[in-house]
Amino acid sequence: MAILVMKFGGTSVADLDRIRNAAEKVKREVEAGWKVAVIVSAMAGETNKLVGYVRSVSSLYDAREYDAIVASGEQVTSGLMALTLQEMGVPARSWQGWQMPMRTDAAHGAARIEEVDTAAMLAKFEEGFDVAVCAGFQGLAPGNRIATLGRGGSDTSAVAIAAALDAERCDIYTDVDGVYTTDPRLEPSARKIERIAFEEMLELASQGAKVLQTRSVELAMRYKVPLQVRSSFSDEPGTIVCDEEEIMESNVVTGVAFSRDEAKITVQDVEDRPGVAAAIFGPLAEANVNVDMIVQNISDDGRTDMTFTVHLDDFERARATIDGARESIGYAGLVADRDVAKVSVVGIGMRSHTGVAQRMFSALANDGVNIQVITTSEIKVSVLVQRKYMELAVQALHAAFGLAGEARAG
């Protein structure tokens, strides 16, 4: 049985017309011979309305009740999508998370999927149903209660269902038409990427290209489910996110990511001894501060400086935490800079090509952009720059790595 998964986000099912538009896409795939699992989000705005109700009632709400309330949005869309398909002559029915069931752990509000039972769905495909419309974002937790997967969880639902159904591909329909070499609002010559590896997509997603939920990409990578990011409002092919082995020829750099709202903290003159990093980053972890880049200067006299970056939202909490741990860390002073941004180049080609970092630094130097902090991973080089240089840095790097050229071959 050849199965395709199609996922439609909130803006793609925002009203009855858009649901009909999405259903027409589904119908075309059915006519092409696929059995289709359609995963739907709540109608745009609905989840926010329901979350608003919950927050008005209670600040410290019971996450199990939150889940029962909020999951109703996808329940409505799944039924409406099934009816719309039926009306077009396509045999379809809706599936709630508890009906499949999609079993999750007990972490209500941010549950993890443990198992998708597809036996009942497959039996219905065999019986002649062409489409299973699945309510996204929700599953069944221990104790027979509805659990939601956290915001944006419908992408994750779609990938998990695709993996469990052994689907050929999981198409994520959204309001952008693919993954771009960088944000076209910053660099008009940015172009849509035809194929991108899971690892690259993960780096881009976590670096700020908010097209796909990081969780869903991780899951797709683990189960080798090819994804396609494409637009609900056109028929153009989108971007395929797949295993790197399925990409014939890799550019050295695939895309330029950026994160505008960063902050940098330097803990000055700490003792250069085992355990000092733990003394700094232990309290930050306990305070739920997500630390990104970390650099330790070379020690000269047994003392050193430790610099790290956090998201601007976490900045005050981070500073207060370090202040509070002053005695146990033992430092001379704190220097903070709330005026920084991070720019990264990402590409699996880096593994086999040297000189990427060098080319990056030259390009930035040519445009007079000063680099404050550098970190590297196997397929990524990131630099921290003053925020006002961010846009310039993105454009310089996009040009330096030839990203405005022709689309990469599939």
Add this chain to the structure above:
Amino acid sequence: MAILVMKFGGTSVADLDRIRNAAEKVKREVEAGWKVAVIVSAMAGETNKLVGYVRSVSSLYDAREYDAIVASGEQVTSGLMALTLQEMGVPARSWQGWQMPMRTDAAHGAARIEEVDTAAMLAKFEEGFDVAVCAGFQGLAPGNRIATLGRGGSDTSAVAIAAALDAERCDIYTDVDGVYTTDPRLEPSARKIERIAFEEMLELASQGAKVLQTRSVELAMRYKVPLQVRSSFSDEPGTIVCDEEEIMESNVVTGVAFSRDEAKITVQDVEDRPGVAAAIFGPLAEANVNVDMIVQNISDDGRTDMTFTVHLDDFERARATIDGARESIGYAGLVADRDVAKVSVVGIGMRSHTGVAQRMFSALANDGVNIQVITTSEIKVSVLVQRKYMELAVQALHAAFGLAGEARAG
């Protein structure tokens, strides 16, 4: 375990403030020592919105999808009510129809309850939960799908849950403060009835006093669950609907009911032979026309007239049906009157008191109201009158049977 059931309709949970108001009533009962099952409807307007979606998508919709969509309204309210109670310090959780489960038959959209499994709910009461908030109007049909009970089904849910939990009483909170001797908008001296027998309530409900769903009263009568109809917006006691044995002293007549929109059809000059009634009412039943009063005139020459009433909404369909069956019935003509109304007096005291019909006819004659058709049952006498006399007839009968007097003793 002393269990109370409290049911709140759509206007009683129309917004977060009203949910809080309802929750305060629940809290008071918990403080008085009860374990409480709260049955909630959808927020007022929500069900209509969802039904509107369904009808826009499809005129001949799949009732299973309709049910999945529409049941979401009660899901939201049940979660919000549970959260509101928790916020007040009352241990509560929500229960969807499929979670209890409340099992129904497969008649989606108008399902009948087959069994309410209370084991899980009772176990939670034992564990320390004081309140089970149950989504009304819905259950679990064969095939693991959501079934709704039809409009107003939350009353029926409440009574079924009360019966299954062996509850002391089922309080139906609504926007009126009880059952009245007649509609106070027609007769300002109408008064609230303290206690009324199930049978009387059934006659009043089906005669037009739309306070409780007929189905829920039938169910309460079968399982001897005392009901109380009371207001969400005051603390006054309402009307107890109970077994007639629990009513010490019965008035002969308890209330005056009326139904404004009736129509009368007379099939003239049919042969007075066995099977002629079947020839008329068979086709009407097949056409789903609900026939109310039926009178056959005395035959003189082997021919007779047959008169019946239907609701005005069914009138055109009824007339067309009789037209279509003209040959098999064999009649001379049809006389139709769309300008009639029905007025009834109801009371279990009639069983042991004679002369009720006579007193009714005299009262109407004194005010010059002509009676067109009469039907009687054990505890009811109904007359058909010209519509413009309906209000006068109601007032005359309310006075004639002394209903404006003191409240009937409990």
